[in-house]
Amino acid sequence: MNHDPREQALLTVDEQAIASNTEFLSGVAGKPLMAVIKADGFGHGLLTVAKTALGHGADSLGSTGLADPLRLRAAGVQAPILSWLNPVSANFEEAISHRIMLAVPSVEHLDAILRAATALGQSAVVHLQLDLGMHREGLDPEAFEDLLSRLCRDPRADQLRVVGLMGHLGWAEDSSDALNVRAREVFEQAWRQCEEAGLGIRFRHLGGTAAVLADSRNHYDFCRVGAGLVGIDPSGSHRLRPAITLTAPVLETRRVRAGEYIGYGRHHRTAKASNLALLPLGYADGIPRISSGLGQVRLAGKNRAITGLVNMDQIVVDTGEDRVLPGEVATIFGAGTDGEPTVADWATWCNTLPHEIITGIGPRVHRINRPTAVVR
Numbered sequence: 001m002n003h004d005p006r007e008q009a010l011l012t013v014d015e016q017a018i019a020s021n022t023e024f025l026s027g028v029a030g031k032p033l034m035a036v037i038k039a040d041g042f043g044h045g046l047l048t049v050a051k052t053a054l055g056h057g058a059d060s061l062g063s064t065g066l067a068d069p070l071r072l073r074a075a076g077v078q079a080p081i082l083s084w085l086n087p088v089s090a091n092f093e094e095a096i097s098h099r100i101m102l103a104v105p106s107v108e109h110l111d112a113i114l115r116a117a118t119a120l121g122q123s124a125v126v127h128l129q130l131d132l133g134m135h136r137e138g139l140d141p142e143a144f145e146d147l148l149s150r151l152c153r154d155p156r157a158d159q160l161r162v163v164g165l166m167g168h169l170g171w172a173e174d175s176s177d178a179l180n181v182r183a184r185e186v187f188e189q190a191w192r193q194c195e196e197a198g199l200g201i202r203f204r205h206l207g208g209t210a211a212v213l214a215d216s217r218n219h220y221d222f223c224r225v226g227a228g229l230v231g232i233d234p235s236g237s238h239r240l241r242p243a244i245t246l247t248a249p250v251l252e253t254r255r256v257r258a259g260e261y262i263g264y265g266r267h268h269r270t271a272k273a274s275n276l277a278l279l280p281l282g283y284a285d286g287i288p289r290i291s292s293g294l295g296q297v298r299l300a301g302k303n304r305a306i307t308g309l310v311n312m313d314q315i316v317v318d319t320g321e322d323r324v325l326p327g328e329v330a331t332i333f334g335a336g337t338d339g340e341p342t343v344a345d346w347a348t349w350c351n352t353l354p355h356e357i358i359t360g361i362g363p364r365v366h367r368i369n370r371p372t373a374v375v376r
């Protein structure tokens with residue numbers, strides 16, 4: 001396949017950055033890491049992130065749903081994998097037969113997983129999932145008690161290996177928020193109940209990247225990190241390395257006089273004569289239309305404003321008095337080391353999170369990896 005950056009938009013994934021982020025987070029946590037690879041490895045490629053993280057300090061993988069875990073198994077990944085956010089009707093038999101660990105967020109899920117394990121004659125490995133106050137997924141304290149008592153009575157329970165107790169914090173960026181304290185109390189109370197019930201759970205795990213970076217009281221027995229692996233740093237401490245670069249080539253250039261409209265509508269009119277460059281990338285490729293009038297790209301040594309509205313497939317960049325040539329390559333975002341905009345800049349312009357920018361890059365953009373092995 002043609003991967004010439006002078007001809008098409010390219011997303012380049014820097015495996016070295018993912019490797020060094022994994023090592024950094026592993027050092028901060030001082031505990032085993034579960035690499036969370038949901039949403040195609042946060043837009044960086046499921047297998048790329050999984051394999052790089054496993055090679056540099058992570059010892060297990062986690063994802064929402066069963067499609068990604070099954071893809072990982074099909075690709076020969078042998079590491080432990082935990083799946084959460086499944087419907088009660090999910091194919092738990094298939095999951096169990098591929099040694100995929102399952103989160104249990106309700107008694108209905110418990111029942112479905114027990115049925116699957118019994119039908120298969122194979123034990124299911126599960127993590128009990130608590131709602132610690134986000135009111136999203138998981139068992140609230142009352143439902144948790146109910147689940148424990150059912151578990152103790154259910155004759156099929158020996159088909160179950162309960163290895164983990166998981167929770168999630170909704171306020172982890174701010175370690176001083178009292179809701180974190182409350183959440184840990186609920187978490188530890190549930191843990192004591194498990195001990196009393198004789199479940200012998202090995203792993204308590206509470207947090208994602210923000211929880212790990214903000215407060216060591218969130219670390220427990222292992223840490224589930226996703227965003228941090230690909231360089232998103234919710235603590236803003238800049239110790240993590242961004243791992244993707246998005247580029248697009250200039251397709252056409254033109255010079256326009258003062259007072260000319262650019263693109264659809266009358267949104268933008270040139271104040272003075274200017275040079276324009278056309279890039280083949282738009283909102284279908286993950287450049288949010290809301291960035292119109294705010295977004296910039298790096299082209300020919302300077303950051304330049306995108307002018308007019310972001311279109312479905314194209315954007316126009318104002319290069320002022322500088323003439324650029326078709327085939328020159330613009331950087332939409334990168335690590336920021338050469339002065340180019342970063343994903344964090346785009347998130348600011350679009351009034352959103354970096355997570356939404358990196359997971360929003362469309363399927364038309366070709367992806368290539370810069371592997372760890374290459375010496376630069």
Ligand SMILES: *Cc1c(COP(=O)(O)O)cnc(C)c1O
Binds near residue numbers: 168210227228
């Ligand atoms: C997404 C997710 C994570 C990873 O969180 P990051 O902030 O991306 O590190 C951890 N746990 C659960 C339950 C998640 O849904």
